[in-house]
Amino acid sequence: MLQYKVFQEGIHTQPGHIPVLAQAEPKPTIDFSKWGDISKKPISSLRKKIGQKMTSSWTTVPHVTQFDTADITELMELRKAFNQKLEKKGIKLTVTVFALKAAVEALKKFPLFNASFDEANGDMIYKNYYHIGVAVDTDNGLIVPVIKDVDKKDIVTLSEELNILADKARKRQIGLEDLQGGTFTISNLGGLGVSHFTPIINTPEVAIMALSAGRLEPVVINKKIEPRMILPIGISYDHRIIDGADGARFTRELVAHLEKPSVSL
DSSP states (O other), X not given: OOOOOBOXXXXXXXXXXXXXXXXXXXXXXXXXXXXXXXOOOXXXXXXXXXXXHHHHHHHHSOEEEEXXXXXXXXXHHHHHXXXXXXXXXXXXXXXXXXXXXXXXHHHHHOGGGGXXXXXXXXXXXXXXXXXXXXXXEETTEEEXXXXXXXGGSOHHHHHHHHHHHHXXXXXXXXXXXXXXXXXXXXXXXXXXXXXXOOOOOOTTSSEEEEEOOOEEEEEXXXXXXXXXXXXXXXXXXXXXXXXXXXXXXXXXXXXXXXXXXXXXX
């Protein structure tokens, strides 16, 4: 575990003061070649920045992750119908696009999850816009391009924009403006067959959504067993400002919009 020093100055004279975490002492270099053959590869600057950002978020923000499942059988049927209509245009909608719309509806009802915490002044900054980041796996590391004004765009536009940004990210052609201004983030590892995971908050945001792999499961409906597509989700949030009950309500709101998507072409 990383060891951090806490600066004591002013803690007792400033009510509500949040201690500043100092950088960990450098770890001593270990000569692993003593035990066998090794090879070395420098860490990229991007990987270093990712590591610093994740370490800062994990060590300064108390994380809680709320797990749930959504029955997305209707969503998948709607997706299939939409994709058949869009096939000639070369457009293929993904679950992530529907999750973008579901997230906006939940964020509108629970604006605290779309906010940021101004630690210096002790204020909550509520944002009246919905810019959602989508984590993209690239050969160079994790990059989170931000789709602006998700609430004002239809699912086809969102799909096209997401594909463009993801492609730019993988080709390292993404601009700084495309990576800034996010209010909430979605990380989808379903394509890799992941069952559950706990995402780290992309500060200064206060919450992030994890999508895992959907699976057909037997579900009892009206006393009959039916095969249903069940999607595991997780919501990590900043427990300094979001209580567990609000986390549960927000998660259930997300589930409701995933199970009954109110979208059209």
